[in-house]
Amino acid sequence: MSEAEGGSEEASRTAAESQERPPAAAAEKQKEKARVSRTSMILWHAHQNDVAAVRKLLEEDRSLVHARDYDNRTPLHVASLHGLIDVAKCLLDYGADVNAQDRWKNTPLADAEGAKKHSMIELLKSYGGLSFGQNGSHFEPKPVPPPLPNKCDWEIDPAELDFSSSSIIGKGSFGEIIKASWRGTPVAIKRILPSLSDDRLVIQDFRHEVNLLVKLRHPNIVQFLGAVTEKKPLMFITEYLRGGDLHQHLKDKGSLSPSIAVNFALDIARGMAYLHNEPNVIIHRDLKPRNILLVNSSADHLKVGDFGLSKLIKVQNSHDVYKMTGETGSYRYMAPEVFKHRKYDKKVDVFSFGMILYEMLEGDPPLASYEPYEAAKLVADGQRPSFRSKGFIPELRELTDECWAPDMNRRPTFLEILKRLEKIKDSLQNDHHWNIFNT
Structure with a gap:
């Protein structure tokens, strides 16, 4: 056999072996192609609400539950956005990350909220789903991390x-x-x-x-x-504040004189004006007498406390409103938009302040004859507590009416409330001096 024939035979054998055992690079490329194909398939079947096909793919390769598309979205993101409950349950059963974030840092729950898929929202929450993303969910802005000291x-x-x-x-x-x-x-x-x-x-x-x-x-x-x-x-x-809380103080003392009520209201409004300072606004969301503390037994100074339900938000526009958790806080002092699960802003605290101002002047909680939930329902339907005390003055009643206005845009800011209260305080002091002079 000639050298040429031998070389040709060797080449043929090498080519045959190459076909039987592809090089590592070629095998890896084939593997990657198959993976991309399976990723596309599970995302496609999730989008088509084909539970059987999704389950079959996961039975063959459990890791596909974490598949991502070019926007880093998982099959659970797709199911959540379109409200496909059965597909979502299947994915969650196979260990899908309920808080996976896509390219925009949005979670599946953020997508479900944005699409108003209420059943999906409840399902994801039951699995520990959280609503956050680059800009929060489609409704709620991401809380702004405060500048922390070491x-x-x-x-x-x-x-x-x-x-x-x-x-x-x-x-x-x-x-x-x-x-x-x-x-x-x-x-x-x-x-x-x-x-x-x-x-x-x-x-x-x-x-x-x-x-x-x-x-x-x-x-x-x-x-x-x-x-x-x-x-x-x-x-x-x-x-530690020795004076206890405003709830107990009012329970012990009953209605306050207009001058004391105004001084108390000024302290509360100063604290709240500080919290509502833009652009980093803190909405208290549970302003009530139990969360307002007296510095001492002389009750000459108040402080706002208990920030367990507070929400820190970044205000881009002074008229921004947010869809935050509905029915957050205490029913008796709750703004109607919170009770109704509607969008709201910092004016929910102004509403609660109006209820507290009423209680200080009247001595009884607003709508005291009703259970808290029933009281909140009546308020949401437009009812307001009635003034009975002879101690209130028209300016205070007018301010209270504005604070608990049904339309949150008609409620004053705490800076405006402070100016009004200062004027009322001056008029009360002038009246007091005039009465002394006349006696």
């Missing part, structure tokens, strides 16, 4: 807290408020119940409140002193 400035060693003569001064669903001592100073400590120390949502709410409190500095806001975040139980520590 953690070492406010992290407290629990060994510094003295509970030897402590007393419980308040209780809630997730924890208790304790009067104790820190470095020899009386303090109020909000302590998460040990049974909930590992609850993800409770921890999330705790850290949210700490992050808000760290940022706040104002004479009419309860002062944050520090927190225990690295050891259990989780705790945050604020100043």
Whole structure:
């Protein structure tokens, strides 16, 4: 056999072997092509609401539940946007990430909210779905992280807290408020119940409140002193105010004189005007007498507290409104737009302030003869508490009526409220001096 014939035979054999065993690069390319094809298929079948095809693909390759398209969207994003419940349940059963974020940082729940797919919203929430993204969900802006000082400035060693003569001064669903001592100073400590120390949502709410409190500095806001975040139980520590809360004060004293009511209202409005300062607005969302504290037994100074339900938002436009959680806060002081699950803004706090002003002047909670939920329902239907006390003056009644106006755009801002209250205070003082002169 000639050299040429031998070379030809060798080449033929090499080519045959090459066909039997493709090079690694070729095999990898084939594998990648198949993967892209399967990714396209599961996204397509999810979009077509073909549950059987989606399940078959996942049975063959479970990792496809995490498939992504060019916009980084998962099959669960597709199902959520179109409200395809059965496909979504299948994907979740196979371990889909309920909080996966796409190219715009939106979660499946953000897409479902944007498309108003209410059944899908409930399903995703039941699996721990959160609504956030680059700009929040389609309805709700992403909370603005407050500028935090170094953690070492406010992290407290629990060994510094003295509970030897402590007393419980308040209780809630997730924890208790304790009067104790820190470095020899009386303090109020909000302590998460040990049974909930590992609850993800409770921890999330705790850290949210700490992050808000760290940022706040104002004479009419309860002062944050520090927190225990690295050891259990989780705790945050604020100043202790000896006067108790406004709810108990009104229960003990009854209706307040117009002059005292105005002074109280001024303190509340100063604290709220600070919280509502743009562009980083903090909406309290649970303004009520129990969350307004008296500095001392003389009741000469008030502070706004309890920011567990507060929402920090970035205001792009002074007329922006947001779709935040409906029925958030306490029913008796709740604005109608919150009760009805409609879009709302910082004016919900103004509504609550109007209810508190009424209670200070009347001595009884608004619509006291009704249960809280029934009271909120009546208010949402347009009813308002009636003035009975002879102590109120027309200017205060007019201000109260404006604060609880059904149209939130007609309610004054807290800066406007402060100006009105200052004028009322001056007129009350002038009237008082004039009466003395005449006697």
